[in-house]
């Protein structure tokens with residue numbers, strides 16, 4: 550049995566992205582029941598924080614963003630190693646700190662180089678020194694996030710932290726049957742079989758539509774149909790309610806069992822700007838960890854969702 554798991558310490562992967570689910574991983578890992586005999590799918594892998602912490606034996610991680618996929622393929626093949634990451638960041642940090650914070654920053658030299666050659670090391674450098682961890686590409690597929698930090702961004706301690714994050718993934722993969730594939734969620738569903746499990750965390754509707762992140766209501770509906778009529782177990786992450794409204798899209802997932810947890814996020818540093826968002830996890834009925842929620846006998850849609 551790979552799930553449920555009680556995870557106390559969540560590790561963060563090297564490529565952080567906006568909307569990373571670090572805080573929700575314990576909730577997700579405790580709420581699902583799955584024997585782990587089939588393949589674990591994560592077709593919207595993003596940072597990969599959920600699957601990497603669950604660490605199944607056999608997994609297919611995929612995403613439409615080719616740079617995320619190449620980064621992990623390069624670690625898997627040994628094309629990049631944690632040692633190389635250290636050397637690279639040490640060298641590049643010296644160059645970065647010798648340039649100003651503005652448009653003449655060395656950050657933009659790396660950005661231009663990345664847009665020509667797409668090296669995974671450059672991608673890591675950009676992703677860890679850009680504005681707010683955004684991943685954004687223009688209509689031509691060029692990375693266009695501005696520099697958002699200070700020239701002395703890559704201090705020794707940060708370099709060590711990133712190197713350790715790469716080393717964690719490097720070691721984790723050694724004895725695992727993991728594949729990283731650039732593909733849309735639709736293709737990932739074609740690979741799923743009975744006994745598999747899929748964790749789904751698509752982009753939010755109404756959020757920014759980036760080049761590799763072109764999400765829309767039609768995709769959202771298709772996803773709900775593929776998951777609910779597909780052969781594998783599923784868990785789907787979605788916001789349930791914020792201070793203004795409930796998420797009506799959740800109705801499309803009527804076959805699943807819904808559980809929720811409160812999540813706080815800050816707008817600026819002030820306490821009064823602390824907003825609660827209720828996050829939902831919708832799980833295929835046979836994959837809900839009933840033991841954790843044994844106080845509820847009959848779960849049904851909306852009326853008796855469980856607050857964690």
Ligand SMILES: C[S@@+](CC[C@H](N)C(=O)[O-])C[C@H]1O[C@@H](n2cnc3c(N)ncnc32)[C@H](O)[C@@H]1O
Pocket residue numbers: 566568569570571592593594595596597598599611612613614732733734735750751752753761762763764768
């Ligand atoms: C909300 S993020 C996933 C975050 C991830 N769970 C984490 O914690 O880091 C959504 C991801 O879906 C990817 N994506 C967008 N459209 C997609 C599609 N049609 N098929 C597959 N992946 C897609 C984006 O590139 C992005 O990495």
